Amino acid sequence: MHPMVKPALRRGWRDLNTVQFGMAPAHAMVLSPVDTATGSFLTLLDGTRGLPLLRDEGRRMGLPDGHVDGLVERLSRAGLLDDATGGGPAADALRGRPAVLDRLRPDAASLSLVAPDPGDAMRRLAARHALRVQVRGVGRVGAVLATALAGAGVGRVDVQDGGCVEPWDVAPGGLPVESVGERRDEAARRAVRRAAPGRPPRHGGARSASGHDDPGLSLVIVAPRDGLAVHAPDPAAFEPLIHSGTPHLFAGVVEGTGVVGPLVLPGETACVGCLDRGRTDRDPAWPRLLAQWRSGRPRQVPACDLTLAATVAGLAAGHALAFLDGGLPSSAGTRWEVSVPGFDWHARPVWQHPACPCGPGEKGKGEQTSEDEGPHETMAGQQPHAARLSGTWRAHV
Structure with a gap:
C-alpha cells in the first residue's frame, strides 16, 4: 500500500490543532487534534512511499512507534486516504496506459470522494472499461450523453437511431456540423470513438443473433429525439427490457421541459407501464390525449433548447455513471424535470402500480399509485419506493 491523502480535497488549518480536508460541505471533513509533527508528516502521504518507508520517515521526525500505522488507520476509516497502487489488476492495467489515465484523472479524483476505501476509486474507474451501455x-440529448459516457471511461457505448443527421441535431459535444446528411447512427459512433480516451474499435449495435436485446448490456439509456416518446413512453416497447432484467434510464426534452428518469430496475422499481397506469388513474382523459398525440403528425423540428438539452444530457450521464459505479441514483423510481427559463429541477416520483405486470406492482398493492405530475398538484415530503430498496442493484460493478 502507498497511502496518500485524497488529492481531490484541499487542505486548510482551522487552528493550530485542527485540519480541514475539503472546501465544499458535501465531502469536507475535520481532523483533530493534530500536533505539529503529525501535521508535517501529512505532507508525506502523497502516494510515493510504502508503509515501511513511511514508518522510517516517522521515526526520523520523532513520532513514536505505532503512530504512523495508527494515523494511516485513522485516516482510512474517515475515508480520507487513498492507495496509489490499489484497485486490483484492472487498475494496474489502466495505470499501464498513462495517456488514457491522464484523460481520466479528474474522474478518478471525483470518484475518490465517494469511494471510501483506499484504492476503490481506481477499481471503479477501471471497471467502467468492461461495461456496455x-x-x-x-439527437441533441442522446449524442452528447453518449460521448460523455465514452469520455468518462465506459468501455463500450453502443448507439442506435435511424435516418440522417439534420442541421438541428448538431450540438457542441455531440454530432458535429460536418455530419449533417450522414447516417445518424454512424455519425454518432464516430463521435463516441473520438470522445473515448482509448479510442475503442468500431462496432455495431448490441443485438444478439436472435434479434433480442443483448443480456450483456449493463444499462440502456432511452433518449428519443421525439419529445412525446420520453414524456409518455410506450410500455409495450420496453417489455423486452423488463423480461431480460436490463436496467434502463429515460432522458430527453419535450417542448420546454427536460426529463431525466425514471431509472427502471426490473423487478425492483416502477416501470413506464406503472407511469402510464398512474396517469390514467389521475386523469381519465389521459388515454384520449395520448391517442391524439401519437396519431397526429409531429412537427418537423421539435422544440429542444440547446442549453436545456445539454443540461439533461449531463444529468442523465451523471445518474448513469452513479449506477454503473455501483450506486443508486435518485432517478431510480423518479423522474427529474426541469423547464426553461427557470431551470429549477423537480422530482416527480413514479409509483409502483398494483395493476402493472412488471413485478413491482404486485409488491406495491395498497401503496400510493399516483405520480406527482399534475400541473397544479404536489406531493411534498413523499419519497419514491426506490429509496427503500434493499441494495440488490447497488453492487452492480
Whole structure:
C-alpha cells in the first residue's frame, strides 16, 4: 500500500490543532487534534512511499512507534486516504496506459470522494472499461450523453437511431456540423470513438443473433429525439427490457421541459407501464390525449433548447455513471424535470402500480399509485419506493 491523502480535497488549518480536508460541505471533513509533527508528516502521504518507508520517515521526525500505522488507520476509516497502487489488476492495467489515465484523472479524483476505501476509486474507474451501455436516440440529448459516457471511461457505448443527421441535431459535444446528411447512427459512433480516451474499435449495435436485446448490456439509456416518446413512453416497447432484467434510464426534452428518469430496475422499481397506469388513474382523459398525440403528425423540428438539452444530457450521464459505479441514483423510481427559463429541477416520483405486470406492482398493492405530475398538484415530503430498496442493484460493478 502507498497511502496518500485524497488529492481531490484541499487542505486548510482551522487552528493550530485542527485540519480541514475539503472546501465544499458535501465531502469536507475535520481532523483533530493534530500536533505539529503529525501535521508535517501529512505532507508525506502523497502516494510515493510504502508503509515501511513511511514508518522510517516517522521515526526520523520523532513520532513514536505505532503512530504512523495508527494515523494511516485513522485516516482510512474517515475515508480520507487513498492507495496509489490499489484497485486490483484492472487498475494496474489502466495505470499501464498513462495517456488514457491522464484523460481520466479528474474522474478518478471525483470518484475518490465517494469511494471510501483506499484504492476503490481506481477499481471503479477501471471497471467502467468492461461495461456496455446502449443509447437509443442520438439527437441533441442522446449524442452528447453518449460521448460523455465514452469520455468518462465506459468501455463500450453502443448507439442506435435511424435516418440522417439534420442541421438541428448538431450540438457542441455531440454530432458535429460536418455530419449533417450522414447516417445518424454512424455519425454518432464516430463521435463516441473520438470522445473515448482509448479510442475503442468500431462496432455495431448490441443485438444478439436472435434479434433480442443483448443480456450483456449493463444499462440502456432511452433518449428519443421525439419529445412525446420520453414524456409518455410506450410500455409495450420496453417489455423486452423488463423480461431480460436490463436496467434502463429515460432522458430527453419535450417542448420546454427536460426529463431525466425514471431509472427502471426490473423487478425492483416502477416501470413506464406503472407511469402510464398512474396517469390514467389521475386523469381519465389521459388515454384520449395520448391517442391524439401519437396519431397526429409531429412537427418537423421539435422544440429542444440547446442549453436545456445539454443540461439533461449531463444529468442523465451523471445518474448513469452513479449506477454503473455501483450506486443508486435518485432517478431510480423518479423522474427529474426541469423547464426553461427557470431551470429549477423537480422530482416527480413514479409509483409502483398494483395493476402493472412488471413485478413491482404486485409488491406495491395498497401503496400510493399516483405520480406527482399534475400541473397544479404536489406531493411534498413523499419519497419514491426506490429509496427503500434493499441494495440488490447497488453492487452492480
